[in-house]
Amino acid sequence: MSEEFTHISENNIPHMVEVGDKAVTKREGVASVTITLPASLLKELKASDSNHKGPILHTCVLAGIQAVKKTSELIPLCHPLPVTGVKVSPEIDEELSQLKFIVTVRTDGKTGVEMEALHGASIAALTFYDMVKSSYKDLQITDLMLLEKSGGKSGHYKIQR
Amino acid sequence: MSEEFTHISENNIPHMVEVGDKAVTKREGVASVTITLPASLLKELKASDSNHKGPILHTCVLAGIQAVKKTSELIPLCHPLPVTGVKVSPEIDEELSQLKFIVTVRTDGKTGVEMEALHGASIAALTFYDMVKSSYKDLQITDLMLLEKSGGKSGHYKIQR
Amino acid sequence: MSEEFTHISENNIPHMVEVGDKAVTKREGVASVTITLPASLLKELKASDSNHKGPILHTCVLAGIQAVKKTSELIPLCHPLPVTGVKVSPEIDEELSQLKFIVTVRTDGKTGVEMEALHGASIAALTFYDMVKSSYKDLQITDLMLLEKSGGKSGHYKIQR
C-alpha cells in the first residue's frame, strides 16, 4: 500500500483509520467555495431594495450548517465528530461577480474537521444552484477547497495563494 | 419576488415548490466534477501494478451513489424522488492530469434529478479528497456542473462547451 | 383489538397498516401550532427596524420544510410518502401576542399527509424555542393540531372552531 492512501489497509481494503490514541484537542477547519454569477443574477442578488436576498442566502447558510453535522454519514471513512460551532459566511464580490461561502467548523476531537468544512461549503453552493437553476442551469461551482486547518499533531496549515 | 428565485414565495419566505400537477416522466440528469492531480498523485493512482486504485475509486463511486439517494435530505427545498438508476463513472485524464466523476441519475418522477446528479458528483469528489488529504491538502475541486438534463416540460438541456 | 387502534394488529402487536389497495390521489394536510409570546419578545420580533426577524423566522420555516420530509423516519408507523409541495407560513398576531406556524403539505399518494403537516409545525415551533430559550425558557408550545385534510376515501375534514 502506498503512503498516499492511508484509508486503504495493507490487504487493500478500505477501513476507518483508528484514531483512539490521538489527543482530544481544539481543532478548526475553514473551507470555501465559489460560484461565478452572470451579471443579471449578480444584479438581482445585490439589488439594494431586494428583500429576497435574505431568504436565498439564509437557506444556503442553514443548509451548510446542517450538512456539517451530517458529514460522517456522507463521506464513508470519516469519523463522527461532536462539532462545537459552525459559521457559514456568504460573501459577494461584485468586481469578480462571484458568490463565495466561507465555512468555519470547530470541534474538540481526535481528528480534524476539514471534511466537515468542505462538506458544508459544497452543500451551501449546491443549495444556491438549486434555487436559481430554473434560469441559470449552466452555473459552475468551483474552487471548493480547504483554506486553513489548525489543532492536532500536524499543526497549522494554511493554503498558499 | 423575482422570477429568478422560484423557491421564495410572494411573501418572501422559502417554500418547496408544488409539483403535484406536473407529469410523471422519465427524467435524466448528468453532472460532472473535476479534481486536478499533482503529478505524484496521478502517477500513484495510475501505476499499472497498483492494486489499490480499485478500493480508492470504488469508495468514491459508492459514496456518490449513496449521496444521490440522500439529496433531498441535504438540499432543503429539493423534492424526495424515487431514483430508478445511478451510475458514477470515474475518468482519469492523464494529459490534463485530472480525475473526473461523471454521475448519471434517472427517475420516473415529477421533477428533475439535476440536484441528485450534482450531489453525487460532489460527494464522490469530497470522498477522494478525504482519502488523499493527509498528503495533498491543497487539492481543489472544480467545475462541479450539470452536463445534461432530459425529460419534463423544459425539455432537453445540454451544456455548451 | 379496539377499533380505535388501527395500528395494533389482532395479536396485539404494532404494524404498518397495508395501504397498497388504496388509490393514489392528490391529498393535502394543513396543521398549525401556536406559541404565546411575552410582550418583550413580541416587541423584539416585530420591531419595524428589525432586520433579524428574517433569519429567525426563515430558520423556523426551513426546519419545518425539512422535517416534513423526515416524518416517516420519526413517526414509527407512518408510511414514506413523496411530498409534492410544502409551505410553512409564520403568522404574528399582535393582539393575542402569538406566533403561529401554518404548514400545508401536498402529495400524490395512497395515504394522507396529516402527520407530515403536524410534524413540520412542531419542528418549526421547537426551532423558534431553540433560538430564544436563553432568555425565554418558559415559553409553551400549544395547540398543535390538524386544521384541514382533503383527498382520499375519508373525504374533506376541517376542524370545528
Added chain:
Amino acid sequence: MSEEFTHISENNIPHMVEVGDKAVTKREGVASVTITLPASLLKELKASDSNHKGPILHTCVLAGIQAVKKTSELIPLCHPLPVTGVKVSPEIDEELSQLKFIVTVRTDGKTGVEMEALHGASIAALTFYDMVKSSYKDLQITDLMLLEKSGGKSGHYKIQR
C-alpha cells in the same frame, strides 16, 4: 443584533453558537407534553382488561427515545450531543382526562439537553396522534414545555407553576 437572538450573528445570519470553551458537565433536561382525551378514548385506553394499551404506549415511548437521538438533525442550530440516558414516562390523569409524556434526558456535554427532551416529548405525542387519528382527528397537543434543566453555567431551572 438583539440579546434575545443568540443564534443570529452580528451580520444577521444564523450560526451554530461556538461552545468549545464551555465545560463538559452532567446535564439534565426534563420536558412534558399533554393531550386531552375524549371520554371514549380515555376509557378505551384505561380499560382494565385492555391488552392493547401496552403496544400503543410502548410505541410512543420508543418513538420519543429515538427522536431524542435525532434532535440535532431536526433542529438546525442544535449541537450534536452524546446522550447518556433517556426516559419517556407516559402518565394518564383520569380526572383531567389527559395523557402526558414526561421525557428526561441526560448527557455529559458542553450544552444542555433541553431541545432533546422537548423533541422526544413532541414525537411521543405525535406518535399517539398517529395511532388514533382515524377516529380522533381533532385531538390537540398542548403544553409542550421544559419542566426542568440542570447542569452547566446557567444552573438549575425549574418552571414556575
Added chain:
Amino acid sequence: MSEEFTHISENNIPHMVEVGDKAVTKREGVASVTITLPASLLKELKASDSNHKGPILHTCVLAGIQAVKKTSELIPLCHPLPVTGVKVSPEIDEELSQLKFIVTVRTDGKTGVEMEALHGASIAALTFYDMVKSSYKDLQITDLMLLEKSGGKSGHYKIQR
C-alpha cells in the same frame, strides 16, 4: 463481468441497476431470522405472569418496522421504495427453544422488497440481542433468509425446505 454480479458494471464498477423500464406491480417479500434461546431465557420470556415480554418484543417489532423504511440507506445499491405495509411477527417455538421474527413487506414498485424484509428481520433480531446481551453475550443470530417473494417479472419464489 459475470452474470452473477449484476450490480457491477462492464467496467468493473458498482452501480445502481436501472429499473426505470420495469413495471410498477404489487410486490411482497417475506424473510425470517432465528435466535436459539438458552433454557433460562426462554423461561423468562415465556413466564405466564410475565408482563415484560410485551415491551421486549414490541421494541424488536418496532425496530424491525423502522429498519424496513431505512433499507436503501444501509444497503448501498438498493433502490428507495415506497413500502405500503410492514408486519413483523415474533414467534416463540418452545420445543426448539427458538425465537423467530417473520417480516412481511409490501410495495407497489419497480423492484422487489426482499432486502427490506431481510433488513427488518436482522434489526429485530439485533434489537433482541441488545436487550439481553448483559446476561447472554453468546447468543447467535442464524438463518436470516428470504422465505418468499412475489410480484415482478421473475414471479413467485418460495424457499425449499
Added chain:
Amino acid sequence: MSEEFTHISENNIPHMVEVGDKAVTKREGVASVTITLPASLLKELKASDSNHKGPILHTCVLAGIQAVKKTSELIPLCHPLPVTGVKVSPEIDEELSQLKFIVTVRTDGKTGVEMEALHGASIAALTFYDMVKSSYKDLQITDLMLLEKSGGKSGHYKIQR
C-alpha cells in the same frame, strides 16, 4: 422486572439505560457473520483472473463501515457513540465454502461497541446477498455473533468455541 431485561424499567417500559456514571475507557468489539456459498458462487468469487471480486467485497466492506456509524439510529435503545476506528475483513474459506465478515470496532466511550460490530457484520452480509440475489435467492446468513469484547467494567469477553 427481571434481571435479564435491563432495558425495561421497573414500570415495564423501555428506556435507554443511564450510563453517565460509567468511565470513558477504550473499548473494542469484534463480531462475525457467515454465508455458506454454493460451489458455483465460490468459484466465481475466487476465480484467479477475477477482477470483479474487488468491487463486490469492497461494497460489502464500505456498507459495513457506514452501518457501524448508524447503529444507534437502527437499534432503538443503543447509545450514540463516537467510534474511533472500524475494520471490516472479508475472509473466504474455500474448504468450508464460506464467506465471513469479521468486524472490529473501537471507541473511547462509556458503553461498549458490541452492537456496532454486530450491526456492521449484518449489513456487510446483507449487502453481499443483495448483489448475488438475482441468481442465489436461497443463500442464508448465519452465525451472526459477538466474538470478543474488551474495555469497561465487565472486562474481557471472548466466545468459547
